[in-house]
Amino acid sequence: MRVLRLSTRHLRQCRRYSSEIQTDSAQREVKKEPEVPKFLSNAQVLEDKRVPVEKKSISRGLMLNRFEKDFLIYPELDDKKAADNIQAYCRHLKYVLEVALKSNDPIASVNQVLLQNYVFAAYVKKEFGGMEMNRREIMCVNEVIGNQDLSSFCNVSSVQLATFLIQNFGNEEQVKRLLPKVGTGQIRVALGTDNVSESRSLRVSTFNDKLLLNGKVENLINGADADIFLCFALEKNDEGKETIGCYIVDKDNIKGKVKIESARKTMGLENVKFSNIKFSNVELSPLDKLENNLTGDQIFASIAEMNRSLNASGAIGAMKRVLADLSIKANRTMSGRHKTLSQNSAVISVVNTLVREIHYIESVLYYINGLSDEQLFVVNDLESMIVEKLVCSALRKTILSLTEVMGITSVDSDLPYNKWLRDVATFSCLLNNEHKLSAEITKHVVQNMKDENMKWHFPASRLMFMFVPQSSTFKPLPTKMTHFIAEHVHYSLKNCATRFEFGMGQCQEAVYKTLGKNKYQIPTGKERQIENIISEMTVQQVLCAALLARTSRSYSIGLKNGDVEFQWTNEYGLKFERSIRVNIRELWHVWKMKDYNKPVVHKVYPFKLPQALQKAVEDERGFEFDFEGTMAEDGEDKIKDDLKDEVKADSDDHFENHVDYEKKNGEKLEKERDNGEEVGKEHDNGQEVGKERDNDQEVEKEQAKGHEMKQEARR
Template sequence: MRLIKLTARHLRVSRLYSKDVSVKSGKSEVEKVENIPQFLSNAQILEKKEIPIEKKSVSRGLMLNRFERDFMIYPELLDKKAVDDIKNYCDHLKYRLDVALGTGDPVSAVNQVLMENFVFAAYISKEFGGMGMKRRELLCISETIANLDMSTFLNVSSVQMATMVIQNFGSKEQIERLIPKIGTGQIRVAISLEDVTESLNLEATRSNGKIILNGKLENFLNASDADVLVVFAKEAIKDGQETMNCYVVDKDNIKGKVKTERPKQVMGLENVKFSTVHFRNVELTPADELNQHLSGPQIFTHLQEINRSFAASAAVGALKRVISDLAYQANRTIVGRNKALSEMPSVKTVINKMARDVHHIETVVFYFNGLSDEDLFVINDVESMVVEKLTRRALQNAILGISEVIGMAAVDAYFTHERWIRDLATFFCTLTTEPTLNEKISEIIVKTLKDENPRWRSSWIRWMMPAPKPTSTSAMPVQAAKHFIAEHVHISLKPPAINFEAGLGHVDETLYKTLGKNAWKIPEDKTEPVKRIIADMTTEQILLAAMLSRTSRSYSIGLKNCDMELQWTIDYGREFEKNIAKAVRDMWHVWNMKEYKKPILSMGYPFQMPLAAESADTIGQD
């Protein structure tokens, strides 16, 4: 007889239907707050100190070795009709797009299909004639489109991002004037997500009640075809400080000049136009500014999080098609003596690795976007950057995998694999660089560790309570169970759950004994390696947490191929254990090095050719 145990799932579902109270924790209840704002910035959510940090951010809680059992419940659509509707919609859209791409004029045919299926109105509220889809439904659409053509995805994504920022952060007049026309295709809109705070490209000045834009924006998607541009510009404020604001630039109703250069000739994504747009004395009014609910920097951060999710879902769709094409090619290609290419162990390894990479991205991106769809006040800034790191890793492995499986046919212009390499490589270049992601993730994590560990703020307390030194830099001591995570997942997932909990303890202890002893400051000569290690630790923890949650759900309800998913999660649990152990050893190795970083950029390659013996006195005299 099977016993049904009440879990945190019932607690979370009960929150959705409770009208009188809201649950602050599993043991206490508080009065529900009336008129909660629709949008809160990450800083505003973090300011709510009455809610523990582990209930507001998965990544921050895990790095602090704090566990929230609600996050072990994988978010899913509870309405079966909604699931069937989005599946049927995506199947129909995929069929129509496949036919359109095979016509003589694919660009016009694809645009016609997108308009007939109201793709540009997917996010638009039903109040303005749209479909009002949420994040997970939009992810399904992005995956479907990218499965056929990456260029079409980027074109659609640009419109959807611009629609989001206008509908969510525009004034009532801006929404009523622009949103219905965007949904019906009467006007074309484009958005630039270039971080102007990192450059001097586009600046805004205020004079006599007017806003003047001057500068340029590079790699602006489809700006030449757009009627309305959504841009972010840097603006100087008092005390020499700067901020960033968002503006709507209507090309037909402005004074000044907007000049778009000829699109760049890029290697892939042939139907996407990357242009440089110049703004010269473009005159706007305060009515053209988007500043409802959130400020400019907060809006930019919000859009970056969503854009990373769209890019990840597109990578999932494209890589699923690549895996399918490679499997088909490997099964019909004969090598050697009547031996299929698919029988070679190396080919099996490459394709299986690509499939696991896709599974990792899909698991995490639907995990934290599902939490957002459930209207939980969960911060997803670090999670979105982790997804982008996983996306970069998967695209790199895919490009190498295609070359290893197909060989020279991968660069043969007569095969579709050559187009996939060009598109994936170009799409890869649009993502944030790995060092930038590591820096942003580590800054957030270190700040959280500092704020949540106030005992280390005082140098006197640090002197009175010195951090204990490790007995070994390589041995991993056994961690006692603190959260009993294995009790919150399916019993078959006990081994990876134990590894997961032990890893949380090892990371917490390592950061406590290194950064904590140094008042949560990273030494200047160790900045890059320490930030990389912290980002890798965060990535490993979020990935395994999402996999445990998803697999527990799949195996409990008996989804198709759930046994394979279970095995993959158990395998990754062992890999997680090794990766965390390596990260801990790397952290101690870097931390104990007296002079870790040499100035390679200033001195160039520092070594002589190994041709003849030299004395120490002659080295460096050139």
């Protein structure tokens, strides 16, 4: 079944670039175009509407409640010989690195080991003297290097990124001239990965028909010792628009001035030299530009995607080493009488949390890179951002784990824990911050939902969106299967797969009822909250899909860790269900929509008002206090002052309403009291009239009796 699915995938790949498909005696023959693109950018893949978006991007499809069932097959090395070879190579490399790091001159010994084992040429093709590894194999190698020393990993990843850039985007002359020398260490190369469209620190201008490079590149790894600089700089194209260009600056043929500042002294990664390079009127030629297949913007996006995957592999290796050192120390340290530190419940909780974080990152990293190795033309821009976001969170937890388990020992300069603490903290500073990643993920997800919404492409439907009122309540989706994901995983993962499918539908419905009704535009002032919510939904969905695919494979083939992975995946399924509900609730609160169970903080006051004042508030105006307004922009002190002013103003309003209410009630009571007094007087007068009437009746009775007595006397 595995071979059948892979052949179907490759048939679909060839079909995209075929001119026509002929069917003869129930067999399909595919005629390929003579020139198949060597490398496609993410924009080029997404522009092709012949293939559905769920087959090109996992994250974009999940947010649209679409899922490609072929992606539930966890990618692995089909050839057992290839798997055994990479395992043997990694074991050997780990051993020689351990020996080199314990030598008298570790820097020179490590460089010699890396050159002897062709680590710098891991991505280079065999025809240029390299090993031509695929992405998964490179991740395994970098994980071993990061497990031993993060400084060595940073130096290696910089060279591997440069070989990736030259091999895929250089012309034939550049590849033949540079690639063999870079892979064998004859030429030292430095690559600047700074986004110049934001920093605007480097620019290429034209003067007297000459290209001149001016600007500054900061934090260039090993820039002081480099023979070749690979730089991204701003330039103007033929139409006058500002774009990004990638240039090769040869140090031996530089016509101009290059100033190399002293290396930055960092707390960790002591063997990595971060230098600032300043270029002044450095002359370039059109032959120095790298643009064989893509433009500069597209090349930079591909380099950033590859860089995120490489950094994640090194981070996994470093966190596994920290986890191993913590486990050894906890099992050998006595804490109390006849008890080790590993028996402490707090230590167990910290270590278990760190293990799960490593497992999550590892699952997603090898999942997305394995799909790329199978040449499915899968867009991994958002997926690589998701991996980097998970890495940022895991590195912070690694630092906390070291301090919580080791205590003061973690900052002891004579012990290795201090080195790992400094290296991990410094390495985390090289990554993008989570807020920036959340903004990028949300931007691509919202744009994809706007593009895939077919109603949005018609002008009449666009006009109709202006008159569609926003929903006031959230109606949960019915529990109905649409994809039947549980049928494509191991039967023990049925509950987790069902929760995953329901969560996909609820996310899509919630985003549509909020952003969709607003023409897929985020309101001003709510960007940060909505970006965090949507990015968190995307991360959770991609992670759950990767865990389902990996655990289903492990449990089916009977791996020794299959039971543990099965338990972790089921636990994450429960967490996924709760997190999706929380995120949807937060999205509706941020959008200021009604909800069935509104928290106390969104009501009038967190305490009960007096009955008279509560009635006055309900009658006059249904006051509702909003705590969400300017939390994203204002400072904490300003927010507190604003809240105090609002509370005071609202309290004054309530007091005035209460005074008006009491005044009205007082006037009403006075009128009733006056009316009561008048009625009482009339009542008293009535009583007096009644008494007079009774007296008259008694007089008449006495007169009647006297008259009868006179008549009897006469008789």
